[in-house]
Amino acid sequence: MTEHQRVITEVAVAGGGMVGAALACGLAQQGFDVTVIDSRMPPEFDAGQPPDLRISAIGVASVDLLRTLAVWPLVASMRAYPYNRLETWEWESARLTFDADSLGLPVLGYMVENNVLQRALWQRLDQLRVKVLAPASVAQLSRHEPGWLLTLADGSQLQARLVIAADGANSRVRQLAGIGIQGWQYAQSCMLINVKCEQSPGMATWQQFTPEGPRALLPLSDNWASLVWYDAPARLRQLQAMTMPQLAKEIQQAFPARLGKVTPQAAGSFPLVRRHARRYVLPGLALVGDAAHTINPLAGQGVNLGYRDVNALIEVLCDARDCAEHWDSESVLKRYERRRRYDNLLMQTSMDLFYLAFSNRSAPLRVARNLGLLAAGHSGMLKRQALKYALGL
Ligand SMILES: Cc1cc2nc3c(=O)[nH]c(=O)nc-3n(C[C@H](O)[C@H](O)[C@H](O)COP(=O)(O)OP(=O)(O)OC[C@H]3O[C@@H](n4cnc5c(N)ncnc54)[C@H](O)[C@@H]3O)c2cc1C
16 A cells, blocks of 8 residues: 555454454445454465464354354364363362253354464455455554544555454554553463374363462364463463473373373463453444453453454444444444443453462362352253353353
8 A cells, every 4th residue: 555545444443353353244244344454464274284372262152153254164164173061170079060962052162273263254354355454553543533544554544434443452552542451460371282182182171270270171183182271470481491392291290180191282371461441432433352351261251252242343333323323423332332341341250250269279268169169060050051151142
């Protein structure tokens, strides 16, 4: 684009990640004129390549959204791994198990590589002929009634009635719009390790709580699995500096015996930060996904919450347009905020309660939390409700 070109669009989506690209597909499918801006292109898919380090557990409600967007067949034609059971425990005797069967479902969801999901969404954007500006990043934002003017890093400009901030946890658009956040960094960080297993990891995903932090397994195909190791940042830095054979020894000691023998192939660690934007909307501007909220990933809910935002925002905008309302007005966008803010806060708080209860070494609390798991495991109704909530059903 030349310096003086100005693109005019109805909706500008800043950030074509897993959430922003899904929203762009949904709005384009509903007839909105959408432009996506992203600072990087997703890598091409190569079936011969090992799995991406970033894996997301995508629940059935999110899969339904991706089916509606005609994206799921594209994901499935690359790689996705179903899981039908979820197990969590601290003491072996107080194990909590959730089965797809209990809800009459064939699977609880799929493990999907982040790169694969983003690539599938971009293929769909292409099919829908959505304008994608990439690599391009948002540098400035100013009010341009009735919408906004975005200036990109190369100096080109984009004029939009509605700007969507979907540019992730450190959202530049959120900052440029002057929207603050509340939040904190957890005392634990998280290390993701792709391993080859000697035995097939099966279709169950599991998580063992330890006072240092959870240890989890996400099963993938071809005997691949993703291990998630939560621990103090200093401990993870130590692990990160090790060779793969050294790391393999540490894994055997830190993970439960059911893991069996594994060979680590790649690892990376991430700080864990809770953030919640003080508001989700301004006139002609809305935040979605990690730009609006980040949570402790111990129940793998980040993208799933983002997809609940996407569903809500598409519905609110379409309803307003059908009623000939100004769909980009603050009063309309506030309906989206009202629908999503409490639900996101509830999930953040639930994750924090788990985090606080299980990171504590106090003996009475240890007994109490294991009794809690035991009781929950024996309450069919409570278990089914918790599972439905986590799956977004
Ligand atoms: C360790 C870990 C494990 C997780 N596991 C799970 C899980 O199992 N299940 C789950 O549901 N969630 C999980 N999450 C959370 C999940 O990864 C996030 O919720 C999800 O990535 C949010 O998607 P997003 O599209 O909102 O943001 P992002 O994925 O961050 O995408 C943002 C996009 O914006 C682009 N961008 C950034 N800045 C700019 C700019 N200035 N201009 C233009 N473009 C820009 C980026 O290139 C990117 O494409 C996990 C998170 C972590 C840290």
